[in-house]
Amino acid sequence: MPPLTHPAAADDIAWPPRTSRPEWPPSPPALPPGATAWTLLSLGSPSGEPLARWRRDLAAMTPQPPASVVEIDREALDGWLALLPLWFAAEAARNVVGWRIAVAGEERAVLAVAAAARSAGLLPTEMVLHADVANGKRVYCPSCSAVTDAAGDDRVRCGGCGRLLVIQPHCSRRRGAYLGTLVHEAKEPGDA
Amino acid sequence: MNYATPLHRVAWPFADAADAYRYSTNVVGGRTAIETPAGRWGDTVTAVDATYETVLAYRRAILDRDPRRCAVAPHLRVAAWDALLCVLDLLAADHPDAMTLHREPGPAFRWENRRSGTVQRFAFGDESSLPCPPLEFAAREAVEDLFLLEPRNGSLVLEGAASTFAGSWSPVFDLRMTFDELHGPVPRLHGMGIVERTERFLLALPPGEIVRRTNWSLHDAGDLDASLENAHRHQPAQAMGTGNLDLGELRLRIEVQHLIRLPMSGCLLFLIENQLCPLAAIATIPAWAYQLATVLERLPDDIAAYKNLLGFHPEVVAWLRENSRKSSEQAGTERDSLKPEHRH
Amino acid sequence: MREFRVRVEAIVPHGSDGRVREFALAPLPGERLPAHEPGAHLFVHAGPAINAYSLLGDGILPDRYRIAVQRMDRGGGSNWMHARVVAGDILTVAGPNGTFSPVPDARHALFIAAGIGITPILAHARAAVRWNRPFSVIHAHRTPDPPLLDELAALAGDRLVRVRHRNALREAVASALRCQPVGSHAWACGPAAFLDWFLDEGQRAGWVPERLHVEAFAAPVQTANEPFTVSLRSSGRRIAVPADVSLLDALDGAGVRLPRLCTRGVCGECAVRVRAGTPDHRDLILGRDQRATASVMYPCVSRARSAELELDL
Numbered sequence: 001m002p003p004l005t006h007p008a009a010a011d012d013i014a015w016p017p018r019t020s021r022p023e024w025p026p027s028p029p030a031l032p033p034g035a036t037a038w039t040l041l042s043l044g045s046p047s048g049e050p051l052a053r054w055r056r057d058l059a060a061m062t063p064q065p066p067a068s069v070v071e072i073d074r075e076a077l078d079g080w081l082a083l084l085p086l087w088f089a090a091e092a093a094r095n096v097v098g099w100r101i102a103v104a105g106e107e108r109a110v111l112a113v114a115a116a117a118r119s120a121g122l123l124p125t126e127m128v129l130h131a132d133v134a135n136g137k138r139v140y141c142p143s144c145s146a147v148t149d150a151a152g153d154d155r156v157r158c159g160g161c162g163r164l165l166v167i168q169p170h171c172s173r174r175r176g177a178y179l180g181t182l183v184h185e186a187k188e189p190g191d192a
Numbered sequence: 193m194n195y196a197t198p199l200h201r202v203a204w205p206f207a208d209a210a211d212a213y214r215y216s217t218n219v220v221g222g223r224t225a226i227e228t229p230a231g232r233w234g235d236t237v238t239a240v241d242a243t244y245e246t247v248l249a250y251r252r253a254i255l256d257r258d259p260r261r262c263a264v265a266p267h268l269r270v271a272a273w274d275a276l277l278c279v280l281d282l283l284a285a286d287h288p289d290a291m292t293l294h295r296e297p298g299p300a301f302r303w304e305n306r307r308s309g310t311v312q313r314f315a316f317g318d319e320s321s322l323p324c325p326p327l328e329f330a331a332r333e334a335v336e337d338l339f340l341l342e343p344r345n346g347s348l349v350l351e352g353a354a355s356t357f358a359g360s361w362s363p364v365f366d367l368r369m370t371f372d373e374l375h376g377p378v379p380r381l382h383g384m385g386i387v388e389r390t391e392r393f394l395l396a397l398p399p400g401e402i403v404r405r406t407n408w409s410l411h412d413a414g415d416l417d418a419s420l421e422n423a424h425r426h427q428p429a430q431a432m433g434t435g436n437l438d439l440g441e442l443r444l445r446i447e448v449q450h451l452i453r454l455p456m457s458g459c460l461l462f463l464i465e466n467q468l469c470p471l472a473a474i475a476t477i478p479a480w481a482y483q484l485a486t487v488l489e490r491l492p493d494d495i496a497a498y499k500n501l502l503g504f505h506p507e508v509v510a511w512l513r514e515n516s517r518k519s520s521e522q523a524g525t526e527r528d529s530l531k532p533e534h535r536h
Numbered sequence: 537m538r539e540f541r542v543r544v545e546a547i548v549p550h551g552s553d554g555r556v557r558e559f560a561l562a563p564l565p566g567e568r569l570p571a572h573e574p575g576a577h578l579f580v581h582a583g584p585a586i587n588a589y590s591l592l593g594d595g596i597l598p599d600r601y602r603i604a605v606q607r608m609d610r611g612g613g614s615n616w617m618h619a620r621v622v623a624g625d626i627l628t629v630a631g632p633n634g635t636f637s638p639v640p641d642a643r644h645a646l647f648i649a650a651g652i653g654i655t656p657i658l659a660h661a662r663a664a665v666r667w668n669r670p671f672s673v674i675h676a677h678r679t680p681d682p683p684l685l686d687e688l689a690a691l692a693g694d695r696l697v698r699v700r701h702r703n704a705l706r707e708a709v710a711s712a713l714r715c716q717p718v719g720s721h722a723w724a725c726g727p728a729a730f731l732d733w734f735l736d737e738g739q740r741a742g743w744v745p746e747r748l749h750v751e752a753f754a755a756p757v758q759t760a761n762e763p764f765t766v767s768l769r770s771s772g773r774r775i776a777v778p779a780d781v782s783l784l785d786a787l788d789g790a791g792v793r794l795p796r797l798c799t800r801g802v803c804g805e806c807a808v809r810v811r812a813g814t815p816d817h818r819d820l821i822l823g824r825d826q827r828a829t830a831s832v833m834y835p836c837v838s839r840a841r842s843a844e845l846e847l848d849l
Contacts, residue, residue: 021376036714036742092718098742099718118368121643121719123345125744142362142420145260163424170376174368182423267641269667274571299597316597317666342640345746399570399634400538455571456595458637 021169021178022111028104028130031057035126036098038067039091041113043105044074045132050104054128077109084116092120100126107131108138108149111176118174138177139167147177156180193250194414196443197467198241199477200231203448205406206483219393222402222450229477236286237402237450238279238334239465244307247335247416254356254417255332260364261421262328264340264352271340271457272352273317276326277301278454278461279334305333327354336450339363339462341371341394348391348460350374357466358419359409359445365420399455407447410508414443416466439511440472444484471512481516485509537579537797537805539630540567544623545600550683556652557618558592558683561601561627569598574663575636575656575723575751578603579798581628583616586798590655590725590751591632592684594663604683606652630797633804635821636723636751638663643719645671648709648734650726654684656751657725661691671695674712676705676726709734713741725751735824745825752820764840768792768849769811783835792849794835801837808835813845 028050031038038058042051051069058067072080080087092099101122103113110131117127139150139158146160150167157164158180165180172179203226207218225235255261264272280303284293287307294302300315310333314321322329331338331354340352348371353363366374371391397403411418413426446467454461475481488496489509496505542561550556563569572595577588580603589603608614621627636656638645645664649657654675664671672695675688689696697712699705713722722743724734731750738748761779766786768775777786784806787794797803801819810833817827819834833845 034739034742034744095718096714097716097718097720097747098714100742121641121717123744123746125746140362140365142365143424145364161424170365171373172365172369173373175365179362179365179420181420184427265641270640295597344639398537399572456573456597457640458573458634 021171022107022131022173024107024131024134028053028102028132029128031061031100031102031128033061035065035100037065037095037100039070039095039099039101040067041070041072041101041103041105043070043072043080043103043109043113044077045105047132050102050130050132054102072105072109074106077106081109081112084112085119088113088116088120092117092122100128102128102130104130104132106133106135108136108176111138111171111173115174115176137167138175139165139180140172140175140177141165141180143182147175148180155183193416195243195247195416195468196414196470196473197446198243199469199473201233201239201241202228202230202467202469203233203406203446203465204228204230204480205408205446206487219403219405222404222452224404229479233448234404237282237404237463238286238336239448240283240287240290240307240335244335248308248332250416251335251356252332254422255328255354258421261356261419262325262331262354263364263367264325264327264354265342265368268340268342268351268457268459269317271342271454271459272326274454274457274459275338275340275352275461276330277316278452279330279336279338279463282463283334303333308333327352330354331356334463336463336465337363339464341460341462343395343458343460346395347371348394351459355419355464357416357464358421359411359447359466360418360420362420394451394460397451397453397460399453402450402452404448404450407449409445411443411445411468412441414441414468414470416468418445418466439508440470440475440515442471442508443468444471444474445469471508472515475512475515475518478516478520481512485512485516488512537630537633537803538570539628541626541628542569542601544621544625544627546623547621550604551679551681553679553681556604556606556683558602558604559617559621561603561629562599564626569601570632571595571597572632573634573637574659575638576632576634576659577636577656577802578632579630579803580613580617582613583620584611585613585616585800586630587613587617588631588633588798588802590636590659592655592658592662594659594666595632596663596666604652604655606683630803633802636725636749638669639721639749640669641719642721643670644717644721645669646712646716646720646722647671647673648675648712648722648724648726649673649688650676650705650724650730651678652683653725653727653751653753654682654688655725657723658684658688658691660723661688665691672712673697674699674705674708676700676702676708705730706733706737710737710741713738713743721747721749723749723751726753728752745823761839764842765844766840767844767846769846770849774844777839782837783839787835787849796836799836801834804834806834806836807832809848811846811848813843814841815839815845816841 031054040051040054058064101117103110110129114127114129137150138147139156140147141158141160143163144161146158148156148159150156155164155166164183164185166183168179168181170179222237223235226233280293284291290307292304298315303312327338337355337357341348342351350367350369353367355363372387375387448465450463452461474484541564544559545562546560548558550558574594576595577590579586579588589605592602605614605617607618647657647660661673673692674697676699697708699708724731731752735748763779764777766775775786775790777783784796794806796806804821810831815833816839818837822830
C-alpha cells in the first residue's frame with residue numbers, strides 16, 4: 001500500500017517556531033466588542049494601567065456592557081488564589097453566555113484564573129489575559145505531582161518530594177504551571 | 193526491567209537508503225507489512241508477541257501503583273467507551289486465536305483474552321459493568337499506550353491518557369494541552385509547518401481509516417517506562433559515553449503510532465507501541481548499524497539533544513561503526529542492502 | 537467516503553398530509569451498520585440525486601438507521617424516495633458524515649429545530665438523554681401534525697418549547713440566547729435564512745461563533761453565474777468554465793476528474809486547494825467565518841469571484 005497523501009498533508013506554508021511558553025505583549029490587549037457583560041480582574045498588577053485601559057475600552061462601546069471589577073494586591077494574592085475555584089464558580093453562576101473576563105497581573109495568578117475559567121466553561125476567546133508581572137513561576141513535579149512556587153527562572157526544589165527540578169519552557173494552562181524535570185543530584189565521588 | 197523487543201519484529205524507523213533524519217509526517221496506512229533484514233512487522237495494529245505477558249504485567253503494576261497514569265476528562269465518557277470497543281476490536285481482529293469479542297444485545301459484550309486470562313462481560317456505556325473505567329480496562333489488555341485527542345474549534349486537545357511507557361515526557365502534565373502546545377518542546381518541528389499540517393491531516397481523518405507512523409529516540413535503560421513520572425527511579429548512566437557504560441546496552445527506542453477516528457465520539461485514538469532495541473542487537477544487523485551510525489552522525493545538535501543524545505553523540509556513532517564492522521567480519525558478509533520497495 | 541448498501545425494512549408516513557416519510561434501513565446479512573455521532577447524516581442514492589438525510593438515532597452501535605424524507609416536489613431525490621422506494625428495496629448509501637456534532641463539555645445544550653430540521657435535533661436529544669447531559673429544545677412547526685414531534689416530546693418532556701409561527705420562533709430563540717448558563721452551546725437546524733438570522737442574533741447576544749452550530753438543509757438562493765477561468769498549478773493549463781457549467785464538470789471535460797459524491801456542496805469529496813484568486817463559496821461545509829480565508833473550495837457548487845482561480849491540481 002503506497003504512502004497516504006491527503007490535501008492537508010501537501011501544504012508547504014512555513015510556520016513560525018513556537019513553544020508552549022506563554023508570551024505576553026508589552027501592553028494589555030484591547031477588549032473586543034460583542035460581550036454583554038465583563039468581569040475585570042487586576043491581580044498583583046504593579047500599575048493601574050490594565051484596568052484603566054479596559055475601563056476606557058468599555059466606555060467606548062455602545063451599548064456599554066456592565067462590568068464588575070476585582071482588584072487584589074500582591075500581599076493578599078496568595079490567600080485569594082486559594083479560594084479562586086469556588087469564587088470563580090460562583091461568579092460564573094451569576095452570569096450567562098455573553099459574559100467574558102479580562103485578567104491582568106502576576107503570571108501565575110493570570111494562568112490560575114484562566115484555568116478556573118476553563119473549568120467553568122469559558123472558551124479561550126472569552127478571556128483576555130495579560131501578565132505584566134513575571135516574578136516567579138509555579139513548577140509541576142512529574143514524580144509527585146506537587147506544584148511549587150519558584151523564585152528564580154532556572155531550578156527549584158520540589159515542595160512535595162524534595163527533588164531538584166529544572167524549570168522547562170513548557171507550560172500547562174490547565175495547571176497554571178511549568179514542567180519541572182528531574183536533576184539527578186551527583187553522588188559523592190567514589191560511588192558507582 | 194531490561195527489556196528488548198524481539199529483533200524480528202523491530203519496526204526499523206529509518207526509510208531505506210535514508211542517511212539523514214528529518215521530520216516528516218511519514219504516515220502510511222495501518223496493517224502495511226514491512227520486511228526487514230531481521231524479519232517482518234506491521235501486519236497488525238496491536239502487538240502481542242512472546243513478551244506480551246511480561247510487558248502487560250509491568251503495565252498493570254504501574255497502573256496499580258500510579259493511578260495518575262490513567263486520566264480521561266469526564267466529558268469524554270462516550271470517547272472512552274468508543275476507544276475501549278476499538279481497542280478490543282483491534283486485538284480480536286489482530287490475534288483471533290487468542291482473543292475474542294462477542295457482541296450481545298444491549299449493546300453488551302463478552303471479552304475473552306486467553307493470553308491474559310481476562311473474561312469480562314460488560315454493557316456499553318455502563319461504568320458499573322466494568323471493574324475499572326473503560327480506557328483503563330483497554331490499557332490493561334494491550335501493551336500500547338493509549339491517548340484520546342478531542343477535536344475542538346479546529347484543533348486537537350489531549351483529553352485522555354492511559355500511559356505507562358511514555359518516552360521522556362509527562363502525559364499527566366500534558367493533559368488538556370492542544371496538539372500545538374504538546375509539541376512545543378520539540379525543536380524545529382513548528383518552523384517546518386509539520387505540526388499544523390499533521391493536525392489538519394488528523395482532523396480530516398474519516399472514521400474507520402487507520403494510519404501509522406514511527407518515531408525514535410535513544411535511551412540508556414531497558415526500562416519501558418521512560419516517562420518523566422518514572423524519572424526518579426532511574427540513575428542516568430553518568431552522561432552516557434564515559435568508560436563505565438556498556439554502549440551496547442543503550443536502547444534505540446522506537447514508537448509505532450497508530451491513529452484512528454472513533455465513530456461515536458469523533459475523537460482520535462492514538463495507540464503507541466514502544467519498542468526497545470539494544471545497540472548490541474542492532475550491531476548484529478550490519479545494514480541497520482551502518483544506517484543508524486550515519487543518521488546519528490549527521491543529526492543536527494538541537495535534534496540530537498531532543499533525542500537524548502547530548503553528551504555522548506560521537507561515542508555512540510563510533511561504537512556502532514566499530515561493532516557493525518566486527519559483526520560484518522564475523523559473518524563474512526558484505527553490507528546488506530534493503531530492497532528498494534520496502535518503504536516505511 | 538465508503539459506499540455500502542442497506543435494505544429498506546419499513547416505511548412510515550408521518551403527518552396527515554404524508555409529506556414526510558420515515559425509512560428504517562437494515563444492514564445486509566452478515567454486515568453491521570457503521571456507528572456514528574449524533575447529528576450525522578447519511579448520503580442516499582435517490583434516483584436522479586444523491587441526497588443527505590440526518591440520521592434520527594444517536595449512533596451508538598445501531599441495528600437500524602432511520603431517516604425522515606420530506607417530499608420537496610421539485611422532481612428530485614425526495615420525490616423519488618416517496619414514489620419509488622418500497623420495503624425490501626436495496627439502497628446505496630455513503631457515510632455517515634458527522635458535521636453537526638455534540639460538544640461534550642458544553643455546560644448546557646440549546647437545541648433549535650424548525651420544521652424538518654427536527655431530524656438531527658432528535659438525534660441530539662436522544663444522545664443527551666442517554667448520556668445525561670442538560671439540554672433544552674425549541675421546536676417550530678407550521679403544520680398541525682408535525683412529524684416526529686411526539687418522539688421529541690417523549691425524550692425532552694418539559695425541556696421542550698413549541699412555537700407555531702416564524703415571529704414566535706425568533707422571539708423564543710432571541711430570549712433563550714440571552715439566558716443560557718455560562719459554557720452553553722446552541723445547535724440550530726432549519727432553512728438557510730433562519731440559520732443566518734440565528735448566527736447574527738447569537739452574536740448580538742454576545743455568543744462567540746464557536747458556541748453556535750448550524751446544519752443547513754438547502755443552500756440559499758445563488759446569485760447568477762458568471763463564466764471564469766481556472767489554471768492548474770502543475771501544468772499551467774488554463775480551463776474555461778462557462779456560466780452554465782459547474783467547475784467540477786468543466787474539469788471533467790478537461791480530463792481532470794476529481795472525486796465526488798453528493799455534488800451539492802455537502803460531502804466534501806471534491807475538495808481542492810486554491811492557490812490564487814477569490815472563490816465564490818456556495819457549499820454547506822465552510823462556516824461563514826471561514827469563507828473569507830479558506831484556501832480550500834468545493835467545485836461541485838462553488839465558483840469564482842475573481843476572473844481566474846489557480847487550483848492546486
